[in-house]
Amino acid sequence: RKTPLISISISILTDTMTNGGKSTLSKSLQQQIPNSCIIAQDSYFKDDSEIPTDSHGFKQYDMLSALHMDKMVNVVNSWRRDPETFLRQKGLKPASEIVSGSEEVYVLIVEGFLIFNYRPLNELFDRRFFIEIPYDVCKKRRSLRVYDPPDPPGYFDRYVWPMYLIHRKEMEGSVSGIAILDGQKTKEELLAAVYEDVHQYVTRLKGNFRKNVSHCMRFLPQLDIE
Ligand SMILES: Nc1ncnc2c1ncn2[C@@H]1O[C@H](COP(=O)(O)OP(=O)(O)OP(=O)(O)O)[C@@H](O)[C@H]1O
Numbered sequence: 680r681k682t683p684l685i686s687i688s689i690s691i692l693t694d695t696m697t698n699g700g701k702s703t704l705s706k707s708l709q710q711q712i713p714n715s716c717i718i719a720q721d722s723y724f725k726d727d728s729e730i731p732t733d734s735h736g737f738k739q740y741d742m743l744s745a746l747h748m749d750k751m752v753n754v755v756n757s758w759r760r761d762p763e764t765f766l767r768q769k770g771l772k773p774a775s776e777i778v779s780g781s782e783e784v785y786v787l788i789v790e791g792f793l794i795f796n797y798r799p800l801n802e803l804f805d806r807r808f809f810i811e812i813p814y815d816v817c818k819k820r821r822s823l824r825v826y827d828p829p830d831p832p833g834y835f836d837r838y839v840w841p842m843y844l845i846h847r848k849e850m851e852g853s854v855s856g857i858a859i860l861d862g863q864k865t866k867e868e869l870l871a872a873v874y875e876d877v878h879q880y881v882t883r884l885k886g887n888f889r890k891n892v893s894h895c896m897r898f899l900p901q902l903d904i905e
């Protein structure tokens with residue numbers, strides 16, 4: 680295969696409170712960005728039999744210990760080592776569809792509801808977005824969804840929302856550089872905002888790369904090359 684002159688891998692995190700719209704946004708982004716793929720935190724929930732129940736009888740799903748975070752980090756790292764092979768092996772794109780050439784850009788989109796709170800994952804990313812919606816919108820959207828197992832009565836108010844508030848506070852205290860997005864904007868507006876940010880970031884990276892290459896070329900004649 681052709682060796683790329685520039686191979687840029689960037690990773691984006693979209694985190695939200697539950698039902699903020701991260702799956703919707705991530706899927707649209709993936710469709711718009713060539714050579715991109717999604718890793719979703721929801722795929723790493725432990726089996727229901729491993730999830731403890733609290734004193735109110737609520738299953739403790741909204742915490743890091745309910746997830747196989749180590750496995751998730753391993754998968755992100757395997758993308759970082761070789762994004763092209765990652766895409767091929769996952770069958771996410773047939774070889775013919777992988778855009779290959781002098782400038783290759785690979786984008787990983789990681790989406791989840793508890794990502795910024797897990798340092799080994801959070802620190803691997805280039806761009807960070809958090810989508811927020813108010814309590815009543817969140818409650819309404821969640822009531823329209825069916826999880827497996829389904830939310831028992833009172834689960835949102837007595838478990839999901841209080842856990843969100845705890846995690847949000849923890850996130851604000853420990854992570855910087857997060858762009859907060861208003862999840863009540865339309866899906867198109869959210870997509871346009873994130874797409875534009877990623878586009879500008881990639882353009883900047885390419886510019887820096889070219890500058891470094893031309894800087895090295897200028898010094899080449901002084902090198903002692905046999
Ligand atoms: N910008 C938006 N405006 C209005 N509704 C939206 C928007 N984005 C997503 N939705 C709706 O909100 C619901 C939740 O969206 P989505 O599944 O993308 O959220 P999520 O954050 O991934 O949720 P989860 O808690 O399951 O991880 C869906 O019914 C979706 O159609």
Ligand SMILES: NC(=O)c1ccc[n+]([C@@H]2O[C@H](CO)[C@@H](O)[C@H]2O)c1
Pocket residue numbers: 697721724740741792826827828839
């Ligand atoms: N995917 C699951 O196994 C599962 C089971 C029960 C509840 N949930 C909820 O998913 C949300 C994150 O997307 C969390 O708020 C969980 O409560 C997920």
